[in-house]
Amino acid sequence: MQFLSSSVGRKIVMAITGLMLLAFLVIHLFGNSLIYVGWINAYGEKLHSLPPVVWAFRLVMLCVFAVHIYFGVTLALENNAARPAPYAVKKNLRATFSGRTMIWTGLLIVVFLIYHLLHFTMRMTNPDISNSLDELGRLDVFKMVVFSFKNFAIAGVYIAAMMAIALHLSHGVQSFVQTFGLNSDKTIPTVEKAGTGVAIVLFLGYVSIPLVIILGIMNYKG
Numbered sequence: 001m002q003f004l005s006s007s008v009g010r011k012i013v014m015a016i017t018g019l020m021l022l023a024f025l026v027i028h029l030f031g032n033s034l035i036y037v038g039w040i041n042a043y044g045e046k047l048h049s050l051p052p053v054v055w056a057f058r059l060v061m062l063c064v065f066a067v068h069i070y071f072g073v074t075l076a077l078e079n080n081a082a083r084p085a086p087y088a089v090k091k092n093l094r095a096t097f098s099g100r101t102m103i104w105t106g107l108l109i110v111v112f113l114i115y116h117l118l119h120f121t122m123r124m125t126n127p128d129i130s131n132s133l134d135e136l137g138r139l140d141v142f143k144m145v146v147f148s149f150k151n152f153a154i155a156g157v158y159i160a161a162m163m164a165i166a167l168h169l170s171h172g173v174q175s176f177v178q179t180f181g182l183n184s185d186k187t188i189p190t191v192e193k194a195g196t197g198v199a200i201v202l203f204l205g206y207v208s209i210p211l212v213i214i215l216g217i218m219n220y221k222g
């Protein structure tokens with residue numbers, strides 16, 4: 001418990017839960033990319049065919065997400081309340097835009113996630129296009145995604161959310177490295193580049209899906 005009341009202990013929890021959320025983003029992007037090879041409906045069916053595994057996974061991720069948010073908010077509030085330190089803290093990352101906006105991009109991600117779950121998982125926001133079955137009797141995830149992103153407003157919301165995620169991640173990866181003391185004056189530029197690199201790769205991967213649909217490169221031929 002003493003571990004969790006120290007700021008270092010809580011930063012370590014933030015780093016570990018952040019890494020688990022990043023792992024989820026990578027796996028989810030891999031799953032979503034199956035849309036390019038026509039396997040997204042099969043993938044959706046496979047996921048839903050294992051309810052105990054899916055629910056165990058959801059429960060774990062929900063706890064991880066809740067812990068990450070709780071410690072993120074409390075650390076941010078404490079940082080805001082703290083008076084400037086009387087001594088210079090060396091080897092700190094620069095106060096970048098992504099760093100200063102962590103709490104806001106985090107909040108936007110929570111709002112997006114609620115919308116995203118209502119949209120694609122519970123299929124409540126657009127039931128007209130979200131509950132069709134394909135010719136094999138599986139949920140037509142392909143149709144749901146394509147018809148959704150043909151709508152500029154929906155695609156815009158996703159692209160804006162991906163920007164918030166990219167900003168959040170670019171600082172998050174750097175903080176992770178800093179928390180474990182892996183940065184020095186020499187490595188800070190590399191750490192900053194690595195954070196930006198991870199954020200850009202995930203951003204491009206996720207945004208490519210609404211983009212190819214808006215541009216008409218990917219279409220539903222049902």
Ligand code: HEM
Pocket residue numbers: 025028032044047054058109113116117120121141145158165206207209210
């Ligand atoms: C272009 C971007 C995205 C697309 C096309 C997409 C697509 C989907 C689809 C189709 C599902 C429903 C899967 C199913 O029930 O069959 C889903 C679920 C989900 N997505 Fe996304 N997603 C995107 C971005 C994101 C992002 C950025 C996050 C995280 C911040 C995210 C988090 C989730 C979560 C937590 C679920 C629920 C998984 C579950 O059922 O337990 N998604 N997504």
